[in-house]
Amino acid sequence: MPFLREDGAPLDELPLAQRPADGYRFALRAPVVYVDDPSGRRYRAPAAGEGPPPVGITDLASVPTPLWGLIASYGRQSAPAVLHDAQSIAAAALDDDAAALAQRREDDDVFHRALREQGVPVLRARLMWAWVSADRERTYAGWRGWLLLAQVALGVVAVVAAIVLAVVAHPAWLLLAVVPAVAALAWGGLARLVIALTYPLALLGPVLLVQLLAVGVFRVVEAIVELVAGGDVRSVVRPTVLPPDAGDLTGRS
Incomplete structure (x- = not known):
């Protein structure tokens, strides 16, 4: 199982708190770890409180509300989405568009692999990857x-x-x-x-x-x-x- 808890045990639940209680963002209560099989690299999504906001904050899959009937904002894609949000926050903090672009291109591919490993259907995983990748190019590629x-x-x-x-x-x-x-x-x-x-x-x-x-x-x-x-x-x-x-x-x- 590629997603793990901090102690190396399989991730059996996503510890999230809705913040605020009526909002659409969630605070990660405990770190989530992902081991990427092709590279062997270990990725870590920090918990809220490990750094200033938005560290540890996620909106899960960033699907516009009118499209939730087609692709839900949570489900099998939740853990990959939490990890991707954490990686996106880290890339944005680089304050260097070229470095952020290179980092995000790697992270977006990891996001796609994680989606597939979690059992997200091929077309849905591809569409989600394409969406975040398009946003990456728009944001950092000038x-x-x-x-x-x-x-x-x-x-x-x-x-x-x-x-x-x-x-x-x-x-x-x-x-x-x-x-x-x-x-x-x-x-x-x-x-x-x-x-x-x-x-x-x-x-x-x-x-x-x-x-x-x-x-x-x-x-x-x-x-x-x-x-x-x-x-x-x-x-x-x-x-x-x-x-x-x-x-x-x-x-x-």
Whole structure:
């Protein structure tokens, strides 16, 4: 079992405390250790209190709330997400974009391996890896990171156009869908990231839109009901946050 407690015993639980009690972040109460099989390297996620915040603080998998129905923020991915958050905090503390970028590229690959070792399905693990990797390039790679994301956006348009034109015009238009993969080769070692972002976004885009639309409609209905009931409409926006004038979590009002 790759995830361990500090004493080397298998990690049988994640000791987390919701902080604050109505928030979406968690404090790690005890360190978590991960041993990466390919490199043999030992990674450690420190507990809260071992350093100034945000050390030891995690939001688990950083999935936007409207998409929780597709990829949950916790589950088999929890331990890898906690470790990745710790590594991301350490990389950000380097105050050197080049060093942070190199560190994050390594850490993101470790995150992907940990996800798979925890039994996260191939596609889901790949999407989560691609998401954090895209954010890494945007944050630390400067104009090259933005250029990569722009190419991904153009690639998504090309793939969608290829599918539509193949249906309404001629099947030969499907060849256009190959262009983003060929263009990705210009990125060398980052080609797999460009491909992992482009094709899933193009093919799963309608699913994401339906999910966002469904959540949006529900939020509007929820807000109307809250308004009619005399409640706080703002409480429907972020369901994990307790309104200031609500009762505490013990049930008192």
